[in-house]
Amino acid sequence: MLRGAVSKPTYSRRHSSSSPTQCHLCGKTYTESSNLAKHIKTVHLKLRPFKCKQCSSSFAEKNKLGKHIQSVHERARPYKCELCEATFSQASDRKRHRLVLHEGFRPYVCEHCGRAFGRRSSLAQHCQRVHKVARTADGGGGGTAAVTMAELQRMGSTMMYPLGVGSGSVAPH
């Protein structure tokens, strides 16, 4: 009969704090004390050492800052292509993208039939095959067509004929 035994220190101690890795502020438990320390720092002390240089946001972890920059600042591309997922920071970039990728902009136009080609060599081949003309490429330098906005606008008028009709590569004549 435990008569006279008023206090039971061993029992009460076990009940008060069972885990050493328990947050004393919210009761959350962690298996590692380092995680608990991180929790207290970020959740309760609100320590955010990683600050964004482009706005006033700050983050507890470096990769969260990185995600923030990516999603908030590097996506400052308000011009979205209506035909695909591409986004652009400038309207002119989107226009060029549309012309080249979606509207089949081809800067090399056959002088005989008006067909356009993306590459000069393709045009030369076309002329040889279809028109039996060995078209010597004028103005050498590079094989690829570096299309500038000025060129696009200049050539815009020559692009009025339907492009990609039938989508076949066989020329009508």
Ligand SMILES: [Zn+2]
């Ligand atoms: Zn906590």
Ligand SMILES: [Zn+2]
């Ligand atoms: Zn920011």
Ligand SMILES: [Zn+2]
């Ligand atoms: Zn697009």
Ligand SMILES: [Zn+2]
């Ligand atoms: Zn032709």
